[in-house]
Amino acid sequence: MPITLDTTAPDFEARFTDLLSAKREDSPDVDDIVAGIIADVRARGDAAVIALTERFDRMTLTPDTLRFSQTEIATLIAQVPESERAALELAAERIRAYHARQMPEDASWTDENGAMLGWRWTPVSAAGLYVPGGLASYPSSVLMNAIPAKVAGVGRLAITVPTPDGKANPLVLLAAQIAGVDEIYRIGGAQAIAALAYGTETIAPVDKITGPGNAFVATAKRRVFGKVGIDMIAGPSEILVIADKGQNPDWIALDMLSQAEHDESAQAILITTDADLARDVGAAIGRHLQTLERRAIAGASWRDYGAIILVSDLTTAATLSNRIAPEHLELCVADPEALSQQITHAGAIFLGAWTPEAIGDYVGGPNHVLPTARSARFSSGLSVMDFLKRTTLAKMTPEALRAIGPAAETLAISESLEAHGLSVRARLDHLNG
Amino acid sequence: MPITLDTTAPDFEARFTDLLSAKREDSPDVDDIVAGIIADVRARGDAAVIALTERFDRMTLTPDTLRFSQTEIATLIAQVPESERAALELAAERIRAYHARQMPEDASWTDENGAMLGWRWTPVSAAGLYVPGGLASYPSSVLMNAIPAKVAGVGRLAITVPTPDGKANPLVLLAAQIAGVDEIYRIGGAQAIAALAYGTETIAPVDKITGPGNAFVATAKRRVFGKVGIDMIAGPSEILVIADKGQNPDWIALDMLSQAEHDESAQAILITTDADLARDVGAAIGRHLQTLERRAIAGASWRDYGAIILVSDLTTAATLSNRIAPEHLELCVADPEALSQQITHAGAIFLGAWTPEAIGDYVGGPNHVLPTARSARFSSGLSVMDFLKRTTLAKMTPEALRAIGPAAETLAISESLEAHGLSVRARLDHLNG
Numbered sequence: 001m002p003i004t005l006d007t008t009a010p011d012f013e014a015r016f017t018d019l020l021s022a023k024r025e026d027s028p029d030v031d032d033i034v035a036g037i038i039a040d041v042r043a044r045g046d047a048a049v050i051a052l053t054e055r056f057d058r059m060t061l062t063p064d065t066l067r068f069s070q071t072e073i074a075t076l077i078a079q080v081p082e083s084e085r086a087a088l089e090l091a092a093e094r095i096r097a098y099h100a101r102q103m104p105e106d107a108s109w110t111d112e113n114g115a116m117l118g119w120r121w122t123p124v125s126a127a128g129l130y131v132p133g134g135l136a137s138y139p140s141s142v143l144m145n146a147i148p149a150k151v152a153g154v155g156r157l158a159i160t161v162p163t164p165d166g167k168a169n170p171l172v173l174l175a176a177q178i179a180g181v182d183e184i185y186r187i188g189g190a191q192a193i194a195a196l197a198y199g200t201e202t203i204a205p206v207d208k209i210t211g212p213g214n215a216f217v218a219t220a221k222r223r224v225f226g227k228v229g230i231d232m233i234a235g236p237s238e239i240l241v242i243a244d245k246g247q248n249p250d251w252i253a254l255d256m257l258s259q260a261e262h263d264e265s266a267q268a269i270l271i272t273t274d275a276d277l278a279r280d281v282g283a284a285i286g287r288h289l290q291t292l293e294r295r296a297i298a299g300a301s302w303r304d305y306g307a308i309i310l311v312s313d314l315t316t317a318a319t320l321s322n323r324i325a326p327e328h329l330e331l332c333v334a335d336p337e338a339l340s341q342q343i344t345h346a347g348a349i350f351l352g353a354w355t356p357e358a359i360g361d362y363v364g365g366p367n368h369v370l371p372t373a374r375s376a377r378f379s380s381g382l383s384v385m386d387f388l389k390r391t392t393l394a395k396m397t398p399e400a401l402r403a404i405g406p407a408a409e410t411l412a413i414s415e416s417l418e419a420h421g422l423s424v425r426a427r428l429d430h431l432n433g
Numbered sequence: 434m435p436i437t438l439d440t441t442a443p444d445f446e447a448r449f450t451d452l453l454s455a456k457r458e459d460s461p462d463v464d465d466i467v468a469g470i471i472a473d474v475r476a477r478g479d480a481a482v483i484a485l486t487e488r489f490d491r492m493t494l495t496p497d498t499l500r501f502s503q504t505e506i507a508t509l510i511a512q513v514p515e516s517e518r519a520a521l522e523l524a525a526e527r528i529r530a531y532h533a534r535q536m537p538e539d540a541s542w543t544d545e546n547g548a549m550l551g552w553r554w555t556p557v558s559a560a561g562l563y564v565p566g567g568l569a570s571y572p573s574s575v576l577m578n579a580i581p582a583k584v585a586g587v588g589r590l591a592i593t594v595p596t597p598d599g600k601a602n603p604l605v606l607l608a609a610q611i612a613g614v615d616e617i618y619r620i621g622g623a624q625a626i627a628a629l630a631y632g633t634e635t636i637a638p639v640d641k642i643t644g645p646g647n648a649f650v651a652t653a654k655r656r657v658f659g660k661v662g663i664d665m666i667a668g669p670s671e672i673l674v675i676a677d678k679g680q681n682p683d684w685i686a687l688d689m690l691s692q693a694e695h696d697e698s699a700q701a702i703l704i705t706t707d708a709d710l711a712r713d714v715g716a717a718i719g720r721h722l723q724t725l726e727r728r729a730i731a732g733a734s735w736r737d738y739g740a741i742i743l744v745s746d747l748t749t750a751a752t753l754s755n756r757i758a759p760e761h762l763e764l765c766v767a768d769p770e771a772l773s774q775q776i777t778h779a780g781a782i783f784l785g786a787w788t789p790e791a792i793g794d795y796v797g798g799p800n801h802v803l804p805t806a807r808s809a810r811f812s813s814g815l816s817v818m819d820f821l822k823r824t825t826l827a828k829m830t831p832e833a834l835r836a837i838g839p840a841a842e843t844l845a846i847s848e849s850l851e852a853h854g855l856s857v858r859a860r861l862d863h864l865n866g
Binding site: 083084086087088090091094097098101102104107109111115116117119122124125135138139140171207208226228229233248250251254255257258260261262288292293294298336340343344345346347348349350351352353354355356357358359360361362363364365366367370371373375376377378379380381383385389390391392393394395396397398400401404405406407408410411412414415416417418419420421422423424426427430 | 516517519520521523524527530531534535537540542544548549550552555557558568571572573604640641659661662666681683684687688690691693694695721725726727731769773776777778779780781782783784785786787788789790791792793794795796797798799800803804806808809810811812813814816818822823824825826827828829830831833834837838839840841843844845847848849850851852853854855856857859860863
């Protein structure tokens, strides 16, 4: 059974701290294997990628078949039912509209000394997106990763998606097409990350790699970081629901189970001011766990990591929520806007009972790639910013250099950096001489 | 001697590729040592930090003296000459004004279905700034790290700065005071990073750690990443100067040497359309290397990693620059604004001959913590954004859920995530029933 906590209990603080520090992920140490795979791809390029795909995915490829052809893509996506195509297109349109608003502006101004200052944003030239194969091959994740890249202006966007035993997911290919992906390779694992980072004869290297993956993929991303940029390393999903009296317990139970069904390591927590609701949500979860298709996964998550916390008031709920810094936070309360003002750390907030978290997974518009494992304390979800970088700009005039150059020279000398000082002094002497 | 390249030579591409791939940093592998230090600090807290400081910095501390007292700080900074204080204050004021303009705006809007969407920025609650001791203890770096944190609204900002043999740098303490730093600890190395990330009895843990350091510090930052956020791992500094005919060769030589003097692994490159200028800059560097205080360091950097590249036109210069993706880029050309439009990857651009890079190190306003080792292809310099995170917001109405909920349900079913679909369906049924 999941734990039930009450803030008025004498051992609450100790038990809440245990909940906060519970390690939910037990990643196998695959560092040596991954290092070997990366070295092999760097040394042998396509040949290594082909051999590793044969071994892990039981697929015999050639340099010519590493990439999906346009014909194959067209044939596969023709299988997608019209209702699913329409749903993907609606999702894509809404994600695109939301992320277009994130585009930051360039700036340029002249200060009181006549110096021009500013910055300029430019897109990453080429990005690679890892898409898992098999059960966790989610078309929605393709949209959530690819659309921000294209909105940012990334010129070349490549996807790698493994197709074990030759099985491709037509919805993933359709999502890639809708998002404007330029190249799709049927490879996966650490070898795909190595190919994207270092390039092979067939696959040109990229500058940034995003997307979820298993322990091999996550370890490979950590290893190629520096050579290329990477997004965060995602952990298991989490949801925190804050609810007050009068909320629908069945809706809350389903929202909590929609995280729990992702992964046995996922976590669903309810914080409520209402003891009856606490009891009713627990009961509703128990009922759904008898029939849900993924009840084995959701049940294990709920049993091992689920929690219901009873609090005296919503301010206490917000305080506990900020200590948890949840990936997803639902505010199922009468005045969600007011409560949201007290939230300082959360990946995404879903306001009110009409906003199930699943809306955010698919069609809401905001990104569903969000900081897990309490990292919302210091990081944000995926956005166009992940595919942009800022160049700062400065232009001095002789007058501006006269005004601020001497201070630079003073600081350079105080730091024993003589050439720094001389580079300013030579120009000041020219102005004065 | 540094290499000289000419784009018209038949072996240019091969030699330029060699220049791009030159590995300038040879970090010792200290991973096991650092892992041991972090484990020790996690297990023993203050006692471990005190023992390690005794061993590495030859300083005997107690929990009461880990932190500089207000009296000590006041006594030390009273030693700073007025000219240096005024220079630091001018620098701080300009850095603050520049970074204040970077503050991003919250957003909130209602879409065509009545759904509210948006996002909100919040600061990291607590940040730690690592400041190296000894020769590389730069007050300017304190300003460049601390001011963006405070502009972003970080509530608690702690500095760690080792004081080997008890030697503290008064300018570092003054810079911290000017920047509004809240706590200063006289500790360093991996033990300081561990204390900031995990906390001890005396030092409360932070959420984000920034600042430069040696191999031990960099390795420790990589290891605590995930538990806390970190900034980039900085490599040796670089400058690229693009110059056309008629520029002052002595100024360019000094600008290049002001990077070379940082570190034997630093790199200074000139790309010019003018063979005479190429020759004159090389000669001027040679002259200065006979007298410069740090001529041993600057000379080694220039000898091992320096380069002068002759090109036929400025468009070629921009193309090569974009392949290099330099940390610092000076455009010493007649029309720097026009040339800057062709630059797609650079950490910072300094426009025109009156803007020596050293201005940017101290008083320009933009940050001097910039992406090295070609990482300007995918990352940006330090900014207020490093101390902020974004929470996305969504609020559906019954009407909005009716409009977009069915698409979410369709996608959830296609991804075999039944509870996701049911959480939407339960609400739609309620609306329809």
